[in-house]
Amino acid sequence: MDKVKCECGHVNPYGTYLCESCGKPLIEEEGNLANMRYEGVARRSQTYKKNIVDKIWNFFSSVKVGIWIIVVLLLASAIGTIFPQEMYLPRGESATTYYQNEYGVFGQLYYQLGFHNLYSSWWYTLILAALGISLVICSLDRVVPLYRALKTQRVDRHEKFLERxxxxxxxxxxxxxxxxxELIESRLKQKNYSIRKEGSALLAEKNRFSRWGPYVNHIGLILFLIGGLLRLFPEMYLDDYVWVREGETEVIRGTEGEYFLRNDQFLVELYDEEDPVFGEALMNAVDPVVKTYQTSATLFKQSTEGAIGSDAELEEIKSYDIRVNDPLNFEGFSLYQVDYKLNELSQFTFRIEGEDLSDEEQQDLTFEVDLNDPQMSYEFDNGYRVEIVEYFPNFLINDQNEPTTLNRVPDNPRIIFEVFAPDVEPVEGRGELSLIGVQVNEALNGDHDHTIRMTDVEMVNVTGLTVRRDRTLPILIAGGTIFMIGLIQGSYWHHRRIWIREKDGKLLIAGHANKNWHSLKKDFEFVLKDTTIPEPIDQADEQANEEEKEGDGGTHGTT
Structure with a gap:
C-alpha cells in the first residue's frame, strides 16, 4: 500500500497514526489524548488483509487468540493429570488392560482417546507449536515498528503531538x-535522564530498554517451548525404566547396548519403631516405613563389537551406591533410584517322582527353572525328558476363559510340563501333562505314573532405576533465565520522556510514561522546583471530570 509522507518530510508506512519522526497525527481520532500504544505506528496485522499469508499473520498476531491457545493448552494439560500417564504405570502393567481394570469405563475411554500418552500426542504438540507461532508473530508484529518509531523520533515534536x-x-x-x-538539565541528569537538544527543543528520556521487556519475555518463552518440543526426540530427552535383579547384569536402555549395569546388592533400611522422633507416628503406620534404600551397582561398557548380552565383553567403568536423589551419572545419562521390589520369585527347583523310581534315581531327576528365562527342555542320562509346553509368569484366566499372563513378571507363575519316560509310550503323541505353580499341582491328561514335585524356591530383590538423559536442560534454563530478565526489565523500570519546546513565545511542556505515571509527575515536580515554569496537568483526570459532569447533567435533564 502507498506510504504516507508527513509535512516534516518523513515517509511513514500506510496505517501510521502518529508520524514516526515528528509525532503529528496523520489520522483524525476522537478524544483529547493521543493513542501512544506502540507509539501510534502501523502494524502489519492492521494494514495488510488481502492474501492467505496476511490472514494467517493477522490470526496469530491477535492477543485474544494467544490467550485462547493458552487456555486450551491448560485444559489439555489438566486432562493428562486425571489418570496416570502410561510411563508411570506400575511395573509390568499393560496400558491395554490397566486403565479399564483400575478406572472402569472412564479409564477405558481415557485409553481409547489416547490421553494415556497425551503429552507426546500429535495434537498436544500442535497446540504447543501454535502457541510458539503466536508468540513469534505477536512479537514481530509489534516490536519491529515500535523499535523503528523510537529510533527515528525527533527531539522537536509537532505541537499537536505535545498537546495530546x-x-x-x-x-x-x-x-x-x-x-x-542549566538547572533543569542538571536535575534531569540527577534523575538519570539522557538529554537531547535541537534548537529550542529538549527531549529527556530514560529507561527506554524497559519497552523491550515483554519481547525479551517472549523470547524466553519461545526458547522454553522449543526445549519442550525437543523432548519428543529420543536423542534429546530420555526418561525410561530399567529393573535389575540382584546379582544380574542388564543393558541400560537408551545407550544402544553400549552400557550395562550390574546390581551387586540392594539394601533397604526401615525406621525403628522405637525412634525417639518418629516413634509415635511409626506405631500408627500400617506398613513399615522405609528410611532409605540404595543399589550398590557396577557400571560396564561394551569394549568390543560383540553381541549384546552375556556374550559381550564388558569393561568395568566404576562402582557406585545409587540412592534417592544421588544418581549415578555417566556420559550425559543419570540413573536414579526410584523403586524396588523385595523377594520376587526367581527360580523353582523340581524333582520327578514315581513309584518305580528309587530315592537315588529321583535325586538324579532334579532340575531348576529360571522364571525369568526358562529353559524349554530338560534331558537326563537315564532317558527321562521334560519339556515346558506353556509358561505363564503372571497367570490369570481371561474373559474368554482361557489361561494367559498379565505380564512377564513372575508374580504368579504357572508352568505346564510334559514328562516323557524312557519305557512309556506317549499317548497320542503326548507325554504326561501337569500344571505346576505355587501350591498348585494338577494332572491334565489322566492318571500319571510320575509326579513333578517343587522342592525349593529362590527369591531375589529387584531394584527399579530411572534412566534419564536431558540435553534440553540448557535450553530450558536459558529460556527461563531470559524470561525472568524480561519480566524484571518490564516490571521494575519504566520508559519516561519529557519534552520542553519553545515556539512563537510560548513554552510547551509534555511528558509520557508507558506506566507508573505517578513517578513521572514526581520527576516533573523535582525538575521544575524553584522555577517559574508550571508543572504539566494530567489531562486524563480533566477528561474524566468533564465526562462525569456531562453524565450528571444528562441525568438531571432527564429528571
Whole structure:
C-alpha cells in the first residue's frame, strides 16, 4: 500500500497514526489524548488483509487468540493429570488392560482417546507449536515498528503531538526556560535522564530498554517451548525404566547396548519403631516405613563389537551406591533410584517322582527353572525328558476363559510340563501333562505314573532405576533465565520522556510514561522546583471530570 509522507518530510508506512519522526497525527481520532500504544505506528496485522499469508499473520498476531491457545493448552494439560500417564504405570502393567481394570469405563475411554500418552500426542504438540507461532508473530508484529518509531523520533515534536500527551501544559513565560535551562538539565541528569537538544527543543528520556521487556519475555518463552518440543526426540530427552535383579547384569536402555549395569546388592533400611522422633507416628503406620534404600551397582561398557548380552565383553567403568536423589551419572545419562521390589520369585527347583523310581534315581531327576528365562527342555542320562509346553509368569484366566499372563513378571507363575519316560509310550503323541505353580499341582491328561514335585524356591530383590538423559536442560534454563530478565526489565523500570519546546513565545511542556505515571509527575515536580515554569496537568483526570459532569447533567435533564 502507498506510504504516507508527513509535512516534516518523513515517509511513514500506510496505517501510521502518529508520524514516526515528528509525532503529528496523520489520522483524525476522537478524544483529547493521543493513542501512544506502540507509539501510534502501523502494524502489519492492521494494514495488510488481502492474501492467505496476511490472514494467517493477522490470526496469530491477535492477543485474544494467544490467550485462547493458552487456555486450551491448560485444559489439555489438566486432562493428562486425571489418570496416570502410561510411563508411570506400575511395573509390568499393560496400558491395554490397566486403565479399564483400575478406572472402569472412564479409564477405558481415557485409553481409547489416547490421553494415556497425551503429552507426546500429535495434537498436544500442535497446540504447543501454535502457541510458539503466536508468540513469534505477536512479537514481530509489534516490536519491529515500535523499535523503528523510537529510533527515528525527533527531539522537536509537532505541537499537536505535545498537546495530546497525558501530561501537558502551555506557558506564556518562554524566557523562563532560557533562564533555568542549566538547572533543569542538571536535575534531569540527577534523575538519570539522557538529554537531547535541537534548537529550542529538549527531549529527556530514560529507561527506554524497559519497552523491550515483554519481547525479551517472549523470547524466553519461545526458547522454553522449543526445549519442550525437543523432548519428543529420543536423542534429546530420555526418561525410561530399567529393573535389575540382584546379582544380574542388564543393558541400560537408551545407550544402544553400549552400557550395562550390574546390581551387586540392594539394601533397604526401615525406621525403628522405637525412634525417639518418629516413634509415635511409626506405631500408627500400617506398613513399615522405609528410611532409605540404595543399589550398590557396577557400571560396564561394551569394549568390543560383540553381541549384546552375556556374550559381550564388558569393561568395568566404576562402582557406585545409587540412592534417592544421588544418581549415578555417566556420559550425559543419570540413573536414579526410584523403586524396588523385595523377594520376587526367581527360580523353582523340581524333582520327578514315581513309584518305580528309587530315592537315588529321583535325586538324579532334579532340575531348576529360571522364571525369568526358562529353559524349554530338560534331558537326563537315564532317558527321562521334560519339556515346558506353556509358561505363564503372571497367570490369570481371561474373559474368554482361557489361561494367559498379565505380564512377564513372575508374580504368579504357572508352568505346564510334559514328562516323557524312557519305557512309556506317549499317548497320542503326548507325554504326561501337569500344571505346576505355587501350591498348585494338577494332572491334565489322566492318571500319571510320575509326579513333578517343587522342592525349593529362590527369591531375589529387584531394584527399579530411572534412566534419564536431558540435553534440553540448557535450553530450558536459558529460556527461563531470559524470561525472568524480561519480566524484571518490564516490571521494575519504566520508559519516561519529557519534552520542553519553545515556539512563537510560548513554552510547551509534555511528558509520557508507558506506566507508573505517578513517578513521572514526581520527576516533573523535582525538575521544575524553584522555577517559574508550571508543572504539566494530567489531562486524563480533566477528561474524566468533564465526562462525569456531562453524565450528571444528562441525568438531571432527564429528571
Amino acid at each position: 500527551q497525558r501530561l501537558f501544559t502551555r506557558s506564556e513565560e518562554s524566557d523562563a526556560f532560557d533562564e533555568h535551562t
